[in-house]
Amino acid sequence: MxxxxxxxxxxxxxxxxxxxxxxxxxxxxxxxxxxxxxxxxxxxxxxxxxxxxxxxxxxxxxxxxxxxxxxxxxxxxxxxxxxxxxxxxxxxxxxxxxxxxxxxxxxxxxxxxxxxxxxxxxxxxxxxxxxxxxxxxxxxxxxRNLVHMDVKSRLADALLDISRLHNDVQFTISRQDLASFAGTTYETIYRNLQEFIQEKLIAVDGKSITILQEKKLKKYITL
Amino acid sequence: MxxxxxxxxxxxxxxxxxxxxxxxxxxxxxxxxxxxxxxxxxxxxxxxxxxxxxxxxxxxxxxxxxxxxxxxxxxxxxxxxxxxxxxxxxxxxxxxxxxxxxxxxxxxxxxxxxxxxxxxxxxxxxxxxxxxxxxxxxxxxxxRNLVHMDVKSRLADALLDISRLHNDVQFTISRQDLASFAGTTYETIYRNLQEFIQEKLIAVDGKSITILQEKKLKKYITL
DNA sequence: GATTTAATATGATTTAGATCATATTTTTGT
DNA sequence: ACAAAAATATGATCTAAATCATATTAAATC
Missing domain, CATH: 2.60.120.10 (Jelly Rolls)
Structure with a gap:
């Protein structure tokens, strides 16, 4: 400092x-x-x-x-x-x-x-x-989300939250920080990110994450 | 009303x-x-x-x-x-x-x-x-507790919290409300209450719960 | 005071997600 | 530029706690 x-x-x-x-x-x-x-x-x-x-x-x-x-x-x-x-x-x-x-x-x-x-x-x-x-x-x-939603939904929520914060569909964050923000572990985040990539809801390039289909991501959080 | x-x-x-x-x-x-x-x-x-x-x-x-x-x-x-x-x-x-x-x-x-x-x-x-x-x-x-502590510790925390609120080691609460407060299910609360009773940390009579050993309960929450 | 409804009790089964293990790649400090 | 440290990748295993199922008891309600 x-x-x-x-x-x-x-x-x-x-x-x-x-x-x-x-x-x-x-x-x-x-x-x-x-x-x-x-x-x-x-x-x-x-x-x-x-x-x-x-x-x-x-x-x-x-x-x-x-x-x-x-x-x-x-x-x-x-x-x-x-x-x-x-x-x-x-x-x-x-x-x-x-x-x-x-x-x-x-x-x-x-x-x-x-x-x-x-x-x-x-x-x-x-x-x-x-x-x-x-x-x-x-x-x-x-x-409430921690208690009642599964990790995939919490990850969707976290991604949307961070995107809103940056005012951009693209942002940079480490998997570990994402895990700590969604209240889960690195491995679980890794796996669920893979799923979202497969489903073409997001794209990942190194630490950079891009939200491709905001609407479909949102569906996860009210289910 | x-x-x-x-x-x-x-x-x-x-x-x-x-x-x-x-x-x-x-x-x-x-x-x-x-x-x-x-x-x-x-x-x-x-x-x-x-x-x-x-x-x-x-x-x-x-x-x-x-x-x-x-x-x-x-x-x-x-x-x-x-x-x-x-x-x-x-x-x-x-x-x-x-x-x-x-x-x-x-x-x-x-x-x-x-x-x-x-x-x-x-x-x-x-x-x-x-x-x-x-x-x-x-x-x-x-x-943080929801993410990092197990149910038994969260239950200990909830019991101590409610006791502090009532300013009394004895209080009345339904199992379901206790579950909703600790962020878990009725069955899990039931089982963990049984354990605390066995360990003589609390006594239960109907809906009335009495904390017998506050110190030992507290140990659960910083572990 | 009988009947419906809600709360409690308890075992059996399932599962999401944590933990472990280990290889590879990327950063960062020197 | 290179060694050491972090971060990432991915499969295998384990476990806490949710879910399901079903009595039993207690509490509201008409």
Whole structure:
């Protein structure tokens, strides 16, 4: 991690929903950090010192299980807030880790300043609350999927989800990350990807996946 | 569902975090409703008209899957807010159902009034945001458990969770609800309960479950 | 208080998906 | 450019837990 150049003070969650008068203060307090591919931005279990906003790059937000296993709860991208789970009422420890999937630039704000921002900008608090509501809905939908859908359907859901996120039918992701996101193992993902390829619903070239028939993929998730 | 007597304007989430000057308005706008055991308070997929606060009784918050299957995401009790997932930025549809587990009284507020309350009471918005953060953390922890822990451990976690909620080592719950909460089937819960009984970690009498050895149960969840 | 309906109990069978094992290819660090 | 480490590929095996089947008991409902 090293310090990086200034962001545009327009892109991130904090700047977008702060009143114009506050933006200058944001500029003063923000730090700009950059992380290389695979670098850890923050670690599950360590104390929350501040909040991050993703300025450029891709980040996975994940929970560890022992040394080997993990669950990816979210992929974050430009503008997204990171570390906000630490704002709960419990101990101030990160409950997830964030790891750069490619070279990444983030803006960072310490907790005190972010909490001051919430006080000064009711709209920010409201938007953040809404954002939480959305994430909670999504987390609960995923929980239900884990319990009631089979792996193939969860993989279809994961692929569509990632495609939506990238706003592109083509994207790049490792099989292992796909497995951790769909809540299963590498081998099972490998096999189910093969099936989707056979069925011509997707095409794969190395780590690049292209969704060919979105409609048919969608059918898997409501069955 | 029928109208019930007035609440004390102190217990619920809304009253607790509103400024004193607002409480009168709350009293004017609140409706008090009561539901019989097994009655639906609101249904997944139907439009969000308002927010509920549980005044008395027990409620399960659950997601349906087809006609037969469900997942219980939360048990709510006195003071708890219900329906708040509807505050997200998407369509205003309930993403979960709420069903009374026993005779229950709730306070109800339409969405417009609740949103006005958020505007008037920054503290309420902040507390609600914190509440979301906590729920999100818990939902993600549960997701990880579903993916990485076996049923016996998830059952241990569920029992401890419910005990914590009731603030009592003894509580009452149907096997089916326990299964839907732990993300498994009735039969599997039945068998694992038997094992816990054999191991003398719990005692069961009809629908009443008593946790005998909390420590040993806890060991299951960090293994 | 009888009848329907729902919840509990428990064994037998099946299966999806995890785990193991190992070869090959691709990346990455030096 | 080369060695070491990751990621991918793919078959074989194993197992936890779902599903099925069928009593029995308890709880609602008329």
């Amino acid at each position: 090293k310090k990086a150049g200034a962001c545009d003070l327009k892109t991130c969650f904090l700047c977008q929903f702060s009143i114009p008068e506050w933006i200058a203060a944001v500029g003063d307090h923000k730090q700009h950090l950059s992380y290389k591919k695979n670098e850890t931005i923050f670690q599950e279990g360590s104390p929350v010192k501040g909040i991050y906003f993703l300025y450029d790059g891709k980040v996975k937000v994940h929970k560890q299980w022992g040394a080997e296993k993990e669950l990816i709860v979210r992929f974050a991208q430009k503008g997204d807030i990171l570390g906000h789970r630490g704002l709960g009422s419990g101990e101030r420890l990160y409950t997830v880790s964030a790891t750069a999937l490619e070279d990444t630039t983030v803006c960072y704000t310490d907790l005190a300043f972010f909490e001051a921002s919430l006080k000064v900008n009711p709209k920010l608090t409201l938007k953040l609350m809404q954002f939480y509501a959305d994430e909670l809905q999504e987390a609960e939908r995923k929980m | 029928k109208k019930a007597g007035a609440c004390d304007l102190k217990t619920c989430f809304l009253c607790q975090f509103s400024i004193p000057e607002w409480i009168a308005a709350v009293g004017d706008h609140k409706q008090h409703l009561s539901y019989k055991k097994n009655e639906t308070i609101f249904q997944e997929g139907s439009p969000v008209k308002g927010i509920y606060f549980l005044y008395d009784g027990k409620v399960k918050v659950h997601k349906q899957w087809g006609a037969e299957k469900e997942l219980i995401v939360r048990f709510a009790q006195k003071g708890d807010i219900l329906g708040h997932r509807g505050l997200g930025s998407g369509e205003r549809l309930y993403t979960v159902s709420a069903t009374a587990l026993e005779d229950t009284t709730v306070c109800y507020t339409d969405l417009a009034f609740f949103e006005a309350s958020l505007k008037v009471n920054p503290k309420l918005t902040l507390k609600l945001m914190q509440f979301y953060a906590d729920e999100l953390q818990e939902a993600e922890r549960k997701m």
